[in-house]
Amino acid sequence: MGRELAKKIAIITGGASGLGRATAEVFVQEGAKVVIADLNAEKGEETARALGDDCRFIRTDVMQADQVQAAVDLAVSAFGGLNVMMNNAGIGGKFHDRFINDDLSDYRAVLDSNLLGVMLGSQRAARYMKDHGGGSIISTTSTAAQLAGFGVMAYRSAKAAVTLFSRSIAIDFAEYDIRVNCIAPGQIQTPMTTYAEPGMSPEVAARVAKATEPVMDSARPLKRKGAPADVAQAALFLASDRSQYTTGTTIPVDGGVLAGDPVNHMRNILAARARAIAEEE
């Protein structure tokens, strides 16, 4: 167990599952006290129990200001303050083949949980941090915030908005010594990225996973899916004093996806040119 986060008190929204849960584990291992704020009471309680006395759970819908405020109040009353706010809760929304066919039925839910939730979490945390020595706000965006493409348009839009929002409040909150940064995960192994539909049998879900993995690999230079712990390590850096001069930026944790051109079009173009030259000879 390290002491990177000794004396730090953190809230992690969406901490009952996936990336948030892995981050809560690492934060507690590194000496932090953690409040998990999540909609899912069963998984949230279970995670807090597993992490022991340094972790508390509060059922929270990040779209509700009073519930977000209650999470901040719990961090202060149970642990004595708030140094780190990780706005991580989110939903992916439905996959739509083409936007022209999108009925927009999940548009409001996706924007409210992924964008409004981050705005409320950032604001309520900052209202406390401002008068208590500053702090670090970390929001989970996505490579989808920077890469235009098919499907999940509301998700892409919400995550892109979180990126600019976070840079804006990094400027706004700098005078209070509140740093604001984002983490942009690529495809990381969590319940969100199985591509299984609700109600799918385990056999079909396993077939779906097997079929989709190689397609996802083709889009990333590091040919493997990331682990939640990879994101937790980036969060550890942003939560700790090691990042004390880092604000207004995004750290990708994506196996190189945002580096660009994993398909390597230039190699394909040169191969096509070589074939064309060979035909003429």
Ligand SMILES: NC(=O)c1ccc[n+]([C@@H]2O[C@H](COP(=O)([O-])OP(=O)(O)OC[C@H]3O[C@@H](n4cnc5c(N)ncnc54)[C@H](O)[C@@H]3O)[C@@H](O)[C@H]2O)c1
């Ligand atoms: N897994 C990935 O590959 C990936 C990639 C890019 C971005 N992300 C982002 O990372 C974050 C975490 O995703 P994950 O993969 O761990 O998903 P997950 O589904 O495992 O966990 C998300 C958690 O958020 C909670 N949640 C959802 N809506 C909420 C709300 N309104 N209020 C409070 N809690 C709520 C859920 O109950 C769940 O515990 C999300 O913001 C997601 O968009 C994930």
